[in-house]
Amino acid sequence: MKKTIVLYPGVGVGHLVPMVEVAKLFLKHGVAVIVALGDPGVESTDFSAAVARAKASNPSVHFHVLPPPPPVPVDSSDSQVASTKHHVTRIFQFLTAMNGPLRDFLRSLPSVDALILDMFCVDAQDVAFELKLPVYYFYASGAAALAIFLNLPSMVAGNSARMKELGDSVITFPGVPPFKASDLPNEVTSDGEALPAIVGMFDRMPRADGILINSFDSLEPRAVRALRDGLCVPGRATPPVYCIGPLVSAGGGGKEHECTTWLDAQPDKSVVFLSFGSMGTFSAKQLVEIAVGLEKSGERFLWVVRSPRSPDFTYGDALPEPDLDALLPEGFLERTKDRGFVVKSWAPQVEVLRHRATGAFVTHCGWNSTLEGVTAGLPLLCWPLYAEQRVNKVQIVEEMVLGVEMRGYNEEVVKAEEVEEKVRWVMASEGGRALRERAAAAKDGAAEALKEGGPSHLAFLQFLHNLDTPTLQQD
Structure with missing residues (x-):
């Protein structure tokens, strides 16, 4: 029976575009795929326009826009929801609220073989566990960035101020060159409201059944090796890592600019x-x-x-x-x-x-x-x-x-x-x-990497094989 995979890219043009390329890769291998989207009008007009372009350019990909989440009660005791300022925190809050509509949609489908999440959709792991679905991540950035950020929970370890104290000091991680702490995202090097959510994201990611990365072995060999050798999640197991890139748009399809x-x-x-x-x-x-x-x-x-x-x-x-x-x-x-x-x-x-x-x-x-x-x-x-x-x-x-x-x-x-x-x-x-x-x-x-028999092609075939025998992780 033909497999059905649901992809959930969350919000953000930079996260939607490569997820559409993943959808096309599944279709190429004979797997039915649905891209589930949060209501694009809620968070970003740029995202709404990108969704429209993706639909027009990829008629073979099925997109399903989820209904908006129920409104937060005005008298909610969670004052942080009302007072939050940082756009990263608002994205997490929006996607957490979308768990209900996502759950309802997945239950409405005749069958689903796996759920593949963007990293910001981390709370949707709860939906996957509830429905006993294998859950994977598609990490839209590179292997080196993933190697760094998977170390983040152990670096912070309950002391968010530590990141701010690093300043311009040089830090090292397995698989990547030494670099200044100030090269980390601003949300990480401050002890603001976004940091706990980001730390939580990378703390939960290793509990998935696997991570697909938009990169290829010869581009980032040291980082890929460190991830596969389990060096980037101190004290815990690392799920299988599949480098399936580079997945980039083929372009074209519209009026010449x-x-x-x-x-x-x-x-x-x-x-x-x-x-x-x-x-x-x-x-x-x-x-x-x-x-x-x-x-x-x-x-x-x-x-x-x-x-x-x-x-x-x-x-x-x-x-x-x-x-x-x-x-x-x-x-x-x-x-x-x-x-x-x-x-x-x-x-x-x-x-x-x-x-x-x-x-x-x-x-x-x-x-x-x-x-x-x-x-x-x-x-x-x-x-x-x-x-x-x-x-x-x-x-x-x-x-x-x-x-x-x-x-x-x-x-x-x-x-x-x-x-x-x-x-x-x-x-x-x-x-x-x-x-x-x-x-x-x-x-x-x-x-x-992408040609038949190349490392990214073989990695995706291995991922499809492993879909038949997933090891469902638990929180």
């Missing part, structure tokens, strides 16, 4: 692409510094510009369309029109990265973007902004040796001189040429 038409007229490998993800924004001051650096570099560029966030911005709010004339230096667009193209808010990133004219990628180091750059064979100029992106930057620069960092990303602004220098370096220097050669080799490694 004007920026790709512009790329068609550029020489091969001549354009630097700058894009900073679905949540990446800069101050007006930083946008000016980027513009000045690009202009002085003399190199061709394609730049996605989003409006700066206002002081009262709330997570999930839609940003207005940027006023380029107001945000960029006077005359910039006119002076650079023969070698530059500025896109408002969004560009078809996969198509741009894989275009023959694109030669380098300035990225925020979100894992989806990182893998899209790797599979396109591009060197990465690393400008991390939030979440685990600084950790990813360490891995990209020091372990994979596929990129260099934009100095000053932790300061008020990255200076125009740094933008100019790094763009010129990656496009015109011997060091940049060597980086491009390494990037080309990593692209080949990605293709090798």
